[in-house]
Amino acid sequence: MILALAGGVGGAKLAHGLTRILDPSELVIAVNTGDDFLHLNYFICPDLDSVLYKLAGINDTERGWGIRDETWNFMESLKKVGGEDWFQLGDKDLATHVERTRRLSEGQTLSEVTQALCLQHDVRHTIIPMTDHRVGTVVDTKDGDFFFQDYFVRLRCAPEFTGVHYKGMEDAVPAPLFNQALNSPDLQAIIFCPSNPFVSIDPILSIPGVSDAIRQTEVPIVAVSPIIGGRAVKGPAAKMMQELGLPVSATGIAEHYGDLIDGLVIDEQDASLSAQILPTGTGVQVTNTLMKSAEDEKNLAETALNFARLLSHREF
Ligand code: GDP
Ligand code: CA
Numbered sequence: 001m002i003l004a005l006a007g008g009v010g011g012a013k014l015a016h017g018l019t020r021i022l023d024p025s026e027l028v029i030a031v032n033t034g035d036d037f038l039h040l041n042y043f044i045c046p047d048l049d050s051v052l053y054k055l056a057g058i059n060d061t062e063r064g065w066g067i068r069d070e071t072w073n074f075m076e077s078l079k080k081v082g083g084e085d086w087f088q089l090g091d092k093d094l095a096t097h098v099e100r101t102r103r104l105s106e107g108q109t110l111s112e113v114t115q116a117l118c119l120q121h122d123v124r125h126t127i128i129p130m131t132d133h134r135v136g137t138v139v140d141t142k143d144g145d146f147f148f149q150d151y152f153v154r155l156r157c158a159p160e161f162t163g164v165h166y167k168g169m170e171d172a173v174p175a176p177l178f179n180q181a182l183n184s185p186d187l188q189a190i191i192f193c194p195s196n197p198f199v200s201i202d203p204i205l206s207i208p209g210v211s212d213a214i215r216q217t218e219v220p221i222v223a224v225s226p227i228i229g230g231r232a233v234k235g236p237a238a239k240m241m242q243e244l245g246l247p248v249s250a251t252g253i254a255e256h257y258g259d260l261i262d263g264l265v266i267d268e269q270d271a272s273l274s275a276q277i278l279p280t281g282t283g284v285q286v287t288n289t290l291m292k293s294a295e296d297e298k299n300l301a302e303t304a305l306n307f308a309r310l311l312s313h314r315e316f
Contacts, residue, residue, distance in 0.1 A: 002187075007195030024126065037148075042100075045114075070092050114128060135203070137203050196240075221262050265286075
């Protein structure tokens with residue numbers, strides 16, 4: 001069994017590649033919930049939805065988020081009556097938030113709600129929130145602290161990034177299926193998807209017990225670099241690295257994860273960086289890491305799995 005840690009869009013692409021190779025019983029996808037927030041009294045889980053829509057095959061590839069063939073009647077009407085319109089909610093997408101919020105208010109856990117939504121969408125692979133507790137990623141900047149959506153959507157990531165902290169993390173525990181996967185004797189590898197290290201993967205690693213469990217497991221930990229040729233494919237990862245003083249490259253990703261990972265998959269464009277990364281004790285696999293098609297996703301997933309096999313010196 002393989003455990004994948006994922007944020008939103010970048011994570012969803014590799015997760016989708018993994019689902020094309022591994023059976024539902026062989027893969028668990030644990031997703032960041034640090035971006036979750038209450039908006040218009042609906043509970044919104046941007047990263048869970050990105051992974052869900054992608055695996056359901058209904059994601060919008062052009063816009064890069066949300067559901068394809070979306071309509072915006074609700075948003076236009078909301079604007080007309082003077083409602084809050086800084087966060088875009090398509091009509092189809094809205095149904096997810098309405099139903100999730102209804103189920104949560106009935107007392108279901110976020111894991112249960114996510115499982116129900118997967119079932120409705122015929123997604124058979126396991127997508128789970130990192131935790132059923134409410135935790136919020138707070139972005140620290142030179143202009144002050146902001147909740148993630150505020151920083152990301154309203155401020156468009158402009159303030160200079162200095163780090164993150166989390167609201168509610170002390171009391172959080174990994175979601176039951178995540179905990180089970182982390183401690184399963186069947187676990188064969190953990191893959192960090194090419195998601196934003198600071199605001200997608202780190203929140204997952206910051207749940208009490210998670211990074212200890214990862215350090216203790218014997219299985220290989222493989223990350224895929226979200227930085228290609230000194231740039232993020234999308235989003236603020238590169239800007240954040242620069243503002244933190246990390247090299248804006250796969251080397252910086254290796255530096256950030258340190259000895260938590262055993263290997264890093266980097267892009268062909270960055271092949272020469274192997275010489276910087278290997279001496280730190282992290283293995284390197286070079287391949288095409290830009291996922292523009294389902295074929296790219298599957299190939300990258302295959303490469304990451306083979307690399308993990310190689311690192312563990314055994315077959316799975
Ligand atoms: P978000 O919550 O939607 O921002 O999603 P993630 O954190 O999962 O993804 C953002 C990260 O994914 C960014 O740092 C991107 O550079 C990276 N990313 C997106 N698409 C690709 C891709 O095709 N290949 C790689 N290597 N990284 C990608
Ligand atoms: Ca996100």
